[in-house]
Amino acid sequence: AAGVIQSPRHLIKEKRETATLKCYPIPRHDTVYWYQQGPGQDPQFLISFYEKMQSDKGSIPDRFSAQQFSDYHSELNMSSLELGDSALYFCASSGRTPQFFGPGTRLTVL
Amino acid sequence: SQQGEEDPQALSIQEGENATMNCSYKTSINNLQWYRQNSGRGLVHLILIRSNEREKHSGRLRVTLDTSKKSSSLLITASRAADTASYFCAQAGANSKLTFGKGITLSVRP
Numbered sequence: 001a002a003g004v005i006q007s008p009r010h011l012i013k014e015k016r017e018t019a020t021l022k023c024y025p026i027p028r029h030d031t032v033y034w035y036q037q038g039p040g041q042d043p044q045f046l047i048s049f050y051e052k053m054q055s056d057k058g059s060i061p062d063r064f065s066a067q068q069f070s071d072y073h074s075e076l077n078m079s080s081l082e083l084g085d086s087a088l089y090f091c092a093s094s095g096r097t098p099q100f101f102g103p104g105t106r107l108t109v110l
Numbered sequence: 111s112q113q114g115e116e117d118p119q120a121l122s123i124q125e126g127e128n129a130t131m132n133c134s135y136k137t138s139i140n141n142l143q144w145y146r147q148n149s150g151r152g153l154v155h156l157i158l159i160r161s162n163e164r165e166k167h168s169g170r171l172r173v174t175l176d177t178s179k180k181s182s183s184l185l186i187t188a189s190r191a192a193d194t195a196s197y198f199c200a201q202a203g204a205n206s207k208l209t210f211g212k213g214i215t216l217s218v219r220p
Contacts, residue, residue: 033207042198042210043153056205090153092208098143099208101153 004093004102012108013081021076021105025093032074037088081109122217129186131214133199140202144184147196189218
């Protein structure tokens with residue numbers, strides 16, 4: 001069965017640079033969620049989209065933005081990267097419940 | 111995260127034994143879900159229990175929900191070395207975003 005696809009799987013950036021993370025949901029799933037998991041921490045909800053519209057917002061910094069496109073894939077854009085942004089970034093998708101998670105993008109900010 | 115607190119934080123058992131992990135939450139829920147995460151990898155959905163359910167089974171998994179105490183427990187019976195992972199409970203609110211608790215690290219010794 002098709003799963004959630006995230007790219008890239010690993011990303012290394014310098015401070016103050018910009019990063020774009022991509023998420024391709026399971027076909028026919030209309031909702032996408034983004035979570036951030038710092039080292040040794042639990043995942044924290046960032047933002048979600050339903051039918052290409054933002055549906056909920058969590059603890060997402062103003063430096064981050066996201067959108068869902070007409071083909072339902074989503075991108076998380078991160079600017080002015082800080083050391084503390086180093087984390088695993090998960091995308092999840094759902095039609096109903098539950099949410100199915102992708103493998104994550106590991107972002108390292110140097 | 112202050113909600114979805116798991117208890118205990120780490121558990122070490124012998125293969126074949128049962129493992130019980132507890133979780134408490136603070137706000138009302140639509141449903142509560144349990145996820146497994148192998149080291150640094152994606153979150154795998156295990157089981158979902160709705161707010162009007164008290165107990166649910168799936169294979170070797172048994173989850174209970176006590177909404178009066180705002181608590182849930184996950185029981186893994188006849189544990190295997192492959193069950194070694196971190197386990198998270200996550201409460202789903204109105205917009206279906208998940209609020210995760212601190213993970214429980216389960217080690218199953220062969």
